[in-house]
Amino acid sequence: MTKRDRIKRTATILFAANGIRNTKIEDIANVLGMAKGGFYYYFKSKEELLLEIMDNSVISRKEFLKEVGDLDVPFEEKLKMIVRRRLTLKDDRYNLFLFAKIYENGEINLTYDEYMKRDIIFSEFLNNNREHIKEEYRSEIEKIRTMLSSSLTTLLLYLITQTGIEVVDEDSYKRMVEKYATIDITREIEMFYNLFLKSMLN
Template sequence: MTKRDRIKRTATILFAANGIRNTKIEDIANVLEMAKGGFYYYFKSKEELLHEIMDNSVISRKEFLKEVGDLNISFEDKLKMIVTRRLSLRDDRYNLFLFAKIFENGEISLTQDDYMKRDIIFSEFLKKNKEHIKDEYRDEIEKIRAILSTSLTVLLLYLIAQTGVTVTDEESYKEMIQKYSTLDINREVEMFYNLYLKSMIK
């Protein structure tokens, strides 16, 4: 992992654990045992760092949805793959933890543009697959997207809480991830699909 990537990982976990507003550049530098000036060698500001974290996630999400869209499988299976990814919290997917905590902490306004980019990507996926959506729902794509996005975030936060670990730093984040890995995500995906998606799919 490069120094730049290390800064992004550490900052992401601290942003999620303590809030974006409450996390200072000094906090990030101290965890990394580097001088504050060392941070500025890589990023001009906390805002630039946050935007890069968000942009990286948008790119990854776009690539994933394109891959899913190109697969020769049913629309139902594609949706289940998307739900599975949104609930697959692992050590290398710390951005997912950040997005959930931004929602929980009421800090969405700080990243609104980047959130909209992510939601636009999913909206486009749904629009491209309108033929699989029941007629009465075809003009409700944005509403469907909002319901699914919010519901998945709430479910993810619920599952994180089930681990019983309060994340304050990277060590506790790893502990939470270890306990999260014992959860039956496939069961959660099936439940979510049956509750929120099955009724609108042809």
């Protein structure tokens, strides 16, 4: 892992654990054992760092949805794959943890607002598969996207709570992820699909 990537990982977990506003550049530098000036060698500000973290997430999601869209499998299976990705919390998926905590804490700032405005990837995916959605819902794609995103984030936060581990740093994040891995995600996917997705499909 490069130093730049190490900074992003550490910052992401600290942002999620302690809040973006409460996390100072000094906090990130201290955890990494580097001088504050070392941080500025890689990033001009906390806002630039946060923007890169979010941009990386957009790129990753876009690539994933393109791969899913190209698969020769039923549409409902594609939706389940998307749900699985949104509920799969691994050590290297700390961005997902950050976005869930931002949602939970209501910690919205201009950087995150801008990210959400550009978060049209899933809407595009649904629009590209309109023939699989019941006609009465086709004019409500953006509303559906918002409802599904909120519901999945709420479920993810609930499952994180079920681990019983409060994340305050990278070590506790790792412990939480290890405990999270014991959850039956397949069961959660089926439940979510049956409750929120099945009724809107042809």
